[in-house]
Amino acid sequence: MAGRNRIPRDAFDNRRGYPPGGHLVRGPLSRPVPPHPALLEEELEMQHVEIRTLLGENRRLVEDRIALQRELGAAKEELHRMNLAIADIRAEQELHSRELIERGLKLESDLRATEPLKNEAVQLRAEVQKLNTIRQDLAGQVQTLTQDLAKLKADNQQIPLLRADIDGLHQELLRARTAIDYEKKANIELMEQKQAMEKNLVSMAREVEKLRAELANADARPWGADGELVSSSQPSKILLKGEEDLSTPFIKIWMR
Incomplete structure (x- = not known):
């Protein structure tokens, strides 16, 4: 029922009022025919539908915008917290790096200080080896003396x-x-x-x-x-x- 006597919409799209076939032949201007009320009513109804559609879409866009603003605010807060956390992490890393550098310097100084101890340890190892050799010799002498003592005990009888x-x-x-x-x-x-x-x-x-x-x-x-x-x-x-x-x-x- 709504489509009866409906004129295609593209006839009204041309601002100059030319038909789709091209320009009109020049001649004596005729008086425009007023549109039919049914067409105007149908056009108004279509515009109302489009307006309602646009209002719905606008409402959804507003809701989406509000949701996006909320998400953006939450994201900004999260970003702010992350920036604070990153700053804390960087400060902690810098502190840890300074501690590691100080420990490294201290270890280097300790290593330099232990160089004489290393030399002394080498000398002590050499002396220990000499003492082990002497101990082995003394053990052999003790064994010989033990045998001699056993012989002397037999003679002392x-x-x-x-x-x-x-x-x-x-x-x-x-x-x-x-x-x-x-x-x-x-x-x-x-x-x-x-x-x-x-x-x-x-x-x-x-x-x-x-x-x-x-x-x-x-x-x-x-x-x-x-x-x-x-x-x-x-x-x-x-x-x-x-x-x-x-x-x-x-x-x-x-x-x-």
Whole structure:
């Protein structure tokens, strides 16, 4: 119904009023025919529809603009917060960088200060190696001494028998000296006893020489610091010596 007697709209689009075919032929101007009221009504209705459409679109554009403004405000706030965060991060990074630079400088100074310590450590390592070598040598010597000590302990088991024999000789010599001291009070008897004692001493010296040879064969050892007789390559030596204030000789045993 609305499309009846409708004239195409492009007929009114041309501002100059020319038909679509081109310009009109010049001639006597005719009076324009007024449009039909139905056409005007239809045109008005179409314009109202377009206006309502434009109003709806304008309303949507306004709503979109408001939403975009809100989003833009939120984006600006977010950008401001991000700028603040970036500034904080940059400040923190600069602080961290300064700390790292200071640490690096401190480490460099510490490394320069530890150069003498490194040289000293090298020297100490060399000394430690020398000490390890000496320790190994000492360990070998200790092992050798331990073996020698075991041999000496085996030899020292024979010392009590030798000491018993030597103690017997000492007792006998003490008795002989006592007898000599007692006999020297008499003049004539002293000389006779002296001669007899000299003979006895000579015989005892021979026996002592025999004992010395036996001791040499038994590999007797010298006396130690603790009073024990230790093994030695030299045997006991017995010497005859007279007293300096008396003319009577006596036997004195020197242990070498």
